[in-house]
Every structure is written in structure tokens, then in C-alpha cells.
Amino acid sequence: MDTAIEDAGSYDFIIVGAGSAGCVLANRLTASGRHRVLLIEAGGEDRHIWIHIPLGYGKLFRDPRVNWMYETEPEPELGGRRVFQPRGKVLGGSSSINGLVYIRGQREDFDLWRDLGCTGWGFEDVLPYFIRSEDQQRGADRYHGVGGPLAVSDPVAPHPLCDAFIAAGQERGLPFNPDFNGESQEGVGYFQTTSRNGRRCSTAVGYLKPARKRPNLTVLTGAMATRVVFSGKVATGVEFLHQGRVKRARAGREVLLSGGAINSPQLLELSGVGDAARLTALGVPVVADAPRVGENLQDHFQVRMVFRCKKRITINDAYHNLFRRAGMGLDYALRRRGPLTVSAGYGTAFFRSNDHVATPDVEVHFITFSTNKMGEALHPFPGFTASVCQLRPESRGDIHIKSRDPLAPPAIRVNYLSTEVDRQTNVDGLKKLRHIMQAPAMSDFMETEIEPGLAIASDADLLAYCRRVGSTIYHPSGTCTMGTGEDAAVTPDLKVRGVERVRVVDASIMPRLISGNCNAAIVMIGEKAADMILADAR
Known part of the structure; x- marks a missing residue:
């Protein structure tokens, strides 16, 4: 070993990234006591007070202490705008800074994964892992479990604005849905959240905290992985920066990458696993020619509508x-009550943008405050927000390193709105949402539509609005x-593919983006991966 590189020890498994999936792996792989596990995380401990207060996600949105603060390359269909891409850089990863919304996706999403050749990933295959992860406030049933590490709860209290929105959706023909993670996703109702007693339940809280008591788990924070070490095509360990020094840990069994859809492909490319021509041009020694690494990037796009409320009952x-x-x-x-317990979605609706889609392709996030951009100051007037999110975008992008420097962010190209289906779905979603907001049930609350404003009515004008203000809803994958x-x-x-003893366990493995918020599915991926890893380790 190079004398400039410190020996960080030998383990059975090394997990890179203590995020939504990495914390799950750390818990499950150490439970038997048979395996020594090293978990390395570039961020710090999850001690920031706003991590644990649900509404605090707004305070963390642009905080570099807990956030990678990524942004895309100029987006061609958005007038060359760069889109901010917050990702968690702290124990718990994005589960420590996200909006707490608990949505699993649709049955059809996972059955499509199976039909694409991913045997064992159909809905009935993955449902037991959703159930195993969950501590459902409402109790156990066909779709839900109790006693798992991840607390899932109803809102602490209903809100009259949300009640009005739910009634308005029903007036426009949507069914009331008490459980968007049950038999069907379609309808209108309240979100459930990953919280309990008014406090966030990240994977650091639910999975990692109890596991850290085990002597066979070592957790290093402030440890930035720089490359996977290979002997030929076999992974033997990980190099990382820690306390100002380069260190190398050895993995007797496997290296597990759980850095997320941005950091995992970045680390693979830095390690020589990626498109050979691209890596050679950057001076990265090629371990395996893997041209699909970093490709197939998908993300949910959202467009917000802002309304002025007649009553001073908003968080504003x-x-x-x-x-x-x-x-x-x-x-x-x-x-542990009141506005500080509110997540990034309070009420919601899942609907079909047109009669030709079989299942809902639009999700609404309804929240009782308003702002120009997430993370910025609230409006001075009584305001609330409802946004549309296209659930199954056709647009595809990529993530690739720009240099050999592991501290340099990669180039992120999402290519939002690059297909006609994506453009029309967003326009149709806005029109349907506006129709809901104009229903009689909203008349006691909705004074006027501030953004985009009723003058923006044609498809062309609505599409221009999407291009001008639309943004990510923070679900990069694939x-x-x-x-x-x-x-x-x-x-x-x-x-x-192309190397040995390396797995990826995070949102980047999704062949198709799921129909909804991603954290619950990433936890499920961690649960299922742990079983596969342990089965191979027998």
C-alpha cells in the first residue's frame, strides 16, 4: 500500500453513503453480529435542530452544512436555466432533509420493472419489504406493517384549507382516498409522512441509531469516498478523505454504493467504471468499459401554482x-403540534391528465404556505400553494464526471420537458388543477390565483409558464x-456489470422512475438488497 495512504482497517462490507438506503444496509447487515461493516458518510452527524422538526426542511434547502447544493447544467427546454438539485449530505442523507412525504408508487411501476427483466422486483415481490420497513400508525393490514424502523403517521391535525381542497377534488369527480399506499393511488386526501409525535423519522433515526450500539458497525462521518479500489476487476476496498488524510479500507466481501443517483455513478466513473472513451479523455484509468453508468437519468418535474387566501389561516x-x-x-x-409539524405536502391528489392513461400520471402537492422559490422567504400575504408533478416523465438525461477531481461536482443534465408527452402532461395537469381550485368548495378560501394568473390560459402560455418557473421535485433516479x-x-x-464484488443500492438502480415520492421505495430497495447480500454471504 502507498505509504501516503493510511490503513483504515478491514471489514466484510463497506457501505458508501449513509442515506435512505445506506442506513438500512448498515442496520440489516450488522443485525446477526457475524459481519463487520464500515459505513462512510461525507456529511456530518444529524444534530442540526431543523432536521428533526418537520417544517425545518425549508431551512435546510440551501444549507451547505447538510446539503450537496448541486445544480444542473443549463436546461435546453427551460430557457437555459440551471435547476437547483438539493441532496442530503448528512447521516440519513436526503431522508434527513426531504419533505417527509410517504408514498410508495403504484403497483404497475414495480410490475413494469419485473417485465423489463428485473425478476423479483414485481409489486408482490417488493410489498413484503415495504411492510417490513414500516411502523404504520394505523396498524397492520394487507399493505402495511407495524414494528418496523420507519415511522409512518397521519398529519398531526387536519387544516381547513386542506379539507376544502379535498372537498373540491371530490366535487370534480375524484374519489376520496384514505390510503395512497393501499389498493389504489387515485383520488384526493391527506399525505402520510415519515414522522412520529411531531418529529422526523429519517433512516438515520429509524435504522442507524439503534444499529450504532453494535460493536460490529463502524460509522465514519466527514469521510468523502474518492474511489473504489480494484485488483483487476475485483473490488478490494475504498479510498476516502477523512480528517485531512487519505485513507483506505479493505472489504473482504463487497463494496456497496449507496450515494444516490448523483454520487454513485460519479464514484464509479472516478474508479474507472464507465464509458471507456469518456474516462480515457479525462485521464481516468479504465477498469471496466461500462457505457450505461450515468445514463438514463430521470427526475420528477413540478410546476407550482400560488393562491391568495381570503382568511389569515396560512403559515405565511x-x-x-x-x-x-x-x-x-x-x-x-x-x-408537538401546529404548523411546525407540516411536511412538504399536506393534502394531495393523484389524477389522470387525460383519458388515455390507465393510472394517475399527475400528483398534486397542496401546502398551506407560499413562496417564490422553496427555501426563500414566505410571501407577505395569506398564501397557499398547489403544484403539479408529472409522475412518469419520458425525458432522459445523464450524470457524468467533468474531471478526475473527486471534490468537483459532476455534470447533471436532466433534459426536462424534452418530449411532447412531458410538455402536454404538465399543461394538462395545470388545467385540471386549476379546475379543482375553482370548485365551489374552495370559494370560501380562494381569493385569487396569483401564479400563473388567470390571464395565462392557452396551452402555449401555460407551457411557457412551465418553462419559466418549473423545477425539480427532488427525485433523481435511474x-x-x-x-x-x-x-x-x-x-x-x-x-x-463488468466488475466483481460491487453493488449499487439506491435510487440510481430504478429502471423507470416510480409514480410518486421516492424515499419509501429507496428504503424498500435497501431492505431487499440486504436480503440478497446476506444470502450470498452464507
């Missing part, structure tokens, strides 16, 4: 009034695609 009003803001804090401190053919970067058991 509480925040801008000194006495009400103090009361909001006191209510949370004493009872960049180490799972499959059986040459168009896949990993196999259905998540092993990286």
Missing part, C-alpha cells in the same frame, strides 16, 4: 406575526439502471 400569516410565530413555536415545544441486457449498469441483484 403565522410566520409574519410576531405573537403568532411565538405561539407556533410554543405549540410545537409543548405539544443512473445505474438495473436490468439484464447491455442497456443496464447493474444486474437484478444490483451487482455492477
Whole structure:
């Protein structure tokens, strides 16, 4: 070993990334006590107060202490705008800074994975892992479990604005849906969240905290992985920066990449696993020619509508009034109730943008505050927001390194709105959402539509609005695609093609983006991967 590189020890498994899936792996792989596991995380401990207060996600949106602060390359269909891409850089990863929404996706999403050749990933195959992960407030049933590490809860309290929105959706023909993770996703209702008693339940809280008591788990924070070490095509360990020094840990069994859809393909390319021509041009020694690494990037695009409320019942009003803001804090401190318990989605609707799609292809996030951009100051007027999110975009992009420097961010190209289906779905989604907001049930609350405003009515004008203000809803995936053919970067058991003893376990393995918020599915991926890894380790 190079004398400039410190020996960081030998382990059975090394997990890179303590995020939504990495914390799951750390828990499950150490449970028997038979395997020594090293978990390395580039970020720090999850001690920031706003991590654990649900509404605090807005405070973390642009905080580099817990956030990678990525942004895309100029997006061609968005007038050359760069789109901010927040990702968690802390124990728990994005599960520590996300909006807490608990949505699994649709049955058809996972059956499509299976039909694409990913045997063992159909809905009935993955449902037991969703159930195993869950501690459902409502109790166990055909679709839900209790006693798992991940707390799933109803809102602490309903809100009159949300009740009105739900009633408006029903007036427009949507069924009331009490459980979007049950038999059907279509309808209108309240989100459930990954929280309990008014506090966030990240995977660091639910999975990692109890596992850290085990002597066979070592957790290093502030440890930035720089490359996977190979002997030929066999992974033997990981090099990382830690406390100002380069260190190398050895893996007796496997290296498990759980850095997410941005960091996992980045690390593979830095390690010599990627498109050979691209790597050679950057001076990276090629270990395996794997042209699909970093390809197939998918993300959910969202377009917000902002409304002025007739009544001063929004979070905007509480925040801008000194006495009400103090009361909001006191209510949370004493009872774990009030606006500080609100997630990034309060009420929701899942609907079909047209009669030709078989299942809902649009998701609405309804929240009782408004702002120009997430993470910025709330509007001074009583405002609330409803956004449309296309659930199954056709647009595809890529993520690739720009240099050999592991500290340099990769180039992220999502290519939002690059197909006609994506453009029309967003326009149709806005029109349907506007129709809901104009239903009689909203009349006591909705004073006017601020953005885009009723003057923006034609398809062309609505599309221009999408291009001008639309953004990510923070679900990058697919960049180490799972499959059986040459168009896949990993196999259905998540092993990286072309090399040995390396798996990817995170959102990047999704062959198709799921129909909804991704955190629950990433936890499921971690649960299922742990079983596959342990089966091979017998």
C-alpha cells in the first residue's frame, strides 16, 4: 500500500453513503453480529435542530452544512436555466432533509420493472419489504406493517384549507382516498409522512441509531469516498478523505454504493467504471468499459401554482406575526403540534391528465404556505400553494464526471420537458388543477390565483409558464439502471456489470422512475438488497 495512504482497517462490507438506503444496509447487515461493516458518510452527524422538526426542511434547502447544493447544467427546454438539485449530505442523507412525504408508487411501476427483466422486483415481490420497513400508525393490514424502523403517521391535525381542497377534488369527480399506499393511488386526501409525535423519522433515526450500539458497525462521518479500489476487476476496498488524510479500507466481501443517483455513478466513473472513451479523455484509468453508468437519468418535474387566501389561516400569516410565530413555536415545544409539524405536502391528489392513461400520471402537492422559490422567504400575504408533478416523465438525461477531481461536482443534465408527452402532461395537469381550485368548495378560501394568473390560459402560455418557473421535485433516479441486457449498469441483484464484488443500492438502480415520492421505495430497495447480500454471504 502507498505509504501516503493510511490503513483504515478491514471489514466484510463497506457501505458508501449513509442515506435512505445506506442506513438500512448498515442496520440489516450488522443485525446477526457475524459481519463487520464500515459505513462512510461525507456529511456530518444529524444534530442540526431543523432536521428533526418537520417544517425545518425549508431551512435546510440551501444549507451547505447538510446539503450537496448541486445544480444542473443549463436546461435546453427551460430557457437555459440551471435547476437547483438539493441532496442530503448528512447521516440519513436526503431522508434527513426531504419533505417527509410517504408514498410508495403504484403497483404497475414495480410490475413494469419485473417485465423489463428485473425478476423479483414485481409489486408482490417488493410489498413484503415495504411492510417490513414500516411502523404504520394505523396498524397492520394487507399493505402495511407495524414494528418496523420507519415511522409512518397521519398529519398531526387536519387544516381547513386542506379539507376544502379535498372537498373540491371530490366535487370534480375524484374519489376520496384514505390510503395512497393501499389498493389504489387515485383520488384526493391527506399525505402520510415519515414522522412520529411531531418529529422526523429519517433512516438515520429509524435504522442507524439503534444499529450504532453494535460493536460490529463502524460509522465514519466527514469521510468523502474518492474511489473504489480494484485488483483487476475485483473490488478490494475504498479510498476516502477523512480528517485531512487519505485513507483506505479493505472489504473482504463487497463494496456497496449507496450515494444516490448523483454520487454513485460519479464514484464509479472516478474508479474507472464507465464509458471507456469518456474516462480515457479525462485521464481516468479504465477498469471496466461500462457505457450505461450515468445514463438514463430521470427526475420528477413540478410546476407550482400560488393562491391568495381570503382568511389569515396560512403559515405565511403565522410566520409574519410576531405573537403568532411565538405561539407556533410554543405549540410545537409543548405539544408537538401546529404548523411546525407540516411536511412538504399536506393534502394531495393523484389524477389522470387525460383519458388515455390507465393510472394517475399527475400528483398534486397542496401546502398551506407560499413562496417564490422553496427555501426563500414566505410571501407577505395569506398564501397557499398547489403544484403539479408529472409522475412518469419520458425525458432522459445523464450524470457524468467533468474531471478526475473527486471534490468537483459532476455534470447533471436532466433534459426536462424534452418530449411532447412531458410538455402536454404538465399543461394538462395545470388545467385540471386549476379546475379543482375553482370548485365551489374552495370559494370560501380562494381569493385569487396569483401564479400563473388567470390571464395565462392557452396551452402555449401555460407551457411557457412551465418553462419559466418549473423545477425539480427532488427525485433523481435511474443512473445505474438495473436490468439484464447491455442497456443496464447493474444486474437484478444490483451487482455492477463488468466488475466483481460491487453493488449499487439506491435510487440510481430504478429502471423507470416510480409514480410518486421516492424515499419509501429507496428504503424498500435497501431492505431487499440486504436480503440478497446476506444470502450470498452464507
